[in-house]
Amino acid sequence: MFRFTTGEKADLHGAILEAFGVAGEHLETALGIDDVRARLRAVGWLDALEEKELYDTLMQLVDWRLVDRVHNHAENYRTAEEYERRNLQFSLTRLGEAALAGVRHAMEVLASTGALQTAVLEAITDRLDELLLLSHEPASADRRIYTTLRELEGHLEALVENTKAFHAELQRLLRTEGADLEVFREVKSATVAYLQEFLVDLDRRGQAVTAAVVRVEKQGVFLLRQRALRGAELPPVAGEDPAPAWLEGRRARWAGLRAWFLPEDGARPRIEQLHDIARRAIISLLQVLERINESRRRSSSAVQDLRELARWFAAAPSEEDLHRLWSAAFGLGPARHAHLAHPDPELIPPALSWSQAPPVEVSTLLRTSGRTERFTRTAKVRDVAAVKAARAERARAERAELALAWRELATDGPVRLSSFGDLDPMVFERLLDLLGRALFATPDATGHRRATTADGRVEIILAAPDDDGTTELRTAKGALTGPDYLVHITAVDGSGVFRVARPSPGEGAAG
Secondary structure, eight states, X not given: OOGGGSSTTHHHHHHHHHHHHHHHHTTOOOBOHXXXXXXXXXXXXXXXXOHHHHHHHHHHXXXXXXXXXXXXXXXXXXXXXXXXXXXXXXXXOHHHHHHHHHHHHHHHHHHOOOOOOHHHHHHHHHXXXXXXXXXXXXXXXXXXXXXXXXXXXXXXXXXXXXXXXXHHHHHHHHHOXXXXXXXXXXXHHHHHHXXXXXXXXXXXXXXXXXXXXXXXXXHOHHHHHHHHHHHHOOOOOTTSOSHHHHHHHHHHHHHHHHHHHSOTTSOXXXXXXXXXXXXXXXXXXXXXXXXXXXXXXXXXOXXXXXXXXXXXXXXXXXXXXHHHHHHHHHOOOOOTTTTOOOSSGGGSOTTSOTTTSOOOOOOHHHHHTSOSSOXXXXXOOOOOHHHHHHHHHHHHHHHHHHHHHHHHHOOSSOEEGGGGOBOOHHHHHHHHHHHHHHHHSOOOTTSOEEEEOTTSOEEEEEEOOSSOOEEEEEETTEEEEEEOOEXXXXXTTOOOTTOOOOOOHHHHHHO
């Protein structure tokens, strides 16, 4: 299929196939000799080309089954020469289309570097939420379900391909030693900053995708695929029904989505593996940067010093000079006492010669072992069992307080903020955190705002009140006045562990 990419005329073969590809984009399926020549100039082939050479090249592509030769019997010809020039037309075969697509894809891969984009995770979450809303729509929404499902698959494919390309590029960066250390250092520093920014909100966005997958699967993925199949309006294919293969492709794509965020076999999600890979890459890049900075700080090394000394030995004029050089380089005595000082250094003038200054007492241990004092056995390690137990007890108490706070805030349905009344300060802080996350989120098609806690376990759905009513939430530390929003606070997994009874909106208003 790809033999046209080798040989002396590989460039011409590729230009001709590219010319057919560009013509296909303009819905021109068949080209004559003159049309091929014009399209060659459009794709950048400017070399002189004889008509016989162009014809022979086209026939070579026909022999390779990349181009098909057809006769144009619908045209009226006035002369035999016109018949010879315009009777034959050429078009790409299925094999030729596949070969051209393969070459284009290869060039795109060579030109791309990949990227880690958390925006793709947000786009996946939005498409999943949109599928959930469309599942409640009538049959007229089947086409929108189809387009939304294909957009979801496109975002997932972009996430996978960009992640693979970026990881491969990252590994090459870790193995490469650039010639220009300054540029090399800047690239590695920029990559570290890029990875750190990517990791900032990766956990929360990954958990948001996982929660959206759970919501869609509760509604029914099989039914969504069936509706998407009706919206796809597949053309008939001779010999077999295209629907089973199409549905199998959608099922495989959904299995790939689960493998990234919610594996069925309980394995670790790939998004978490990506998190670990990015952290390890940051550490490796920082280590490389440290080595680069260290090499820049050191103007010379022991190897360079020894080589320079060897050149000095080789250039010594006499044997006496060799002995003098040896004594200067390797005959030095140890200077472990150089850091010692007199008991009162201020009594010794700085200009006094060392030969006239009083001697400094040097410890015998320093002469024999290099240490100025004797070290004894270290003390026993303190028993920290009581400290660990106290910390564990404090952690259990904090978890119990957190669970109590969520039970106080959990609702059976939408309720007004005014129904909460007086709140404990800790419960009030949790409610404020949820309200802040919800107000920061973008409203969906229904006008509701959805948000989850940092661990993804608790979800809030916030809606603006129908009236202009306000409420005052009171705590021991003060009161907060604001709009009387409708809120619905539940556990994301639907286990109901936080659920308690709450008054309905009507009862809250009556109270």
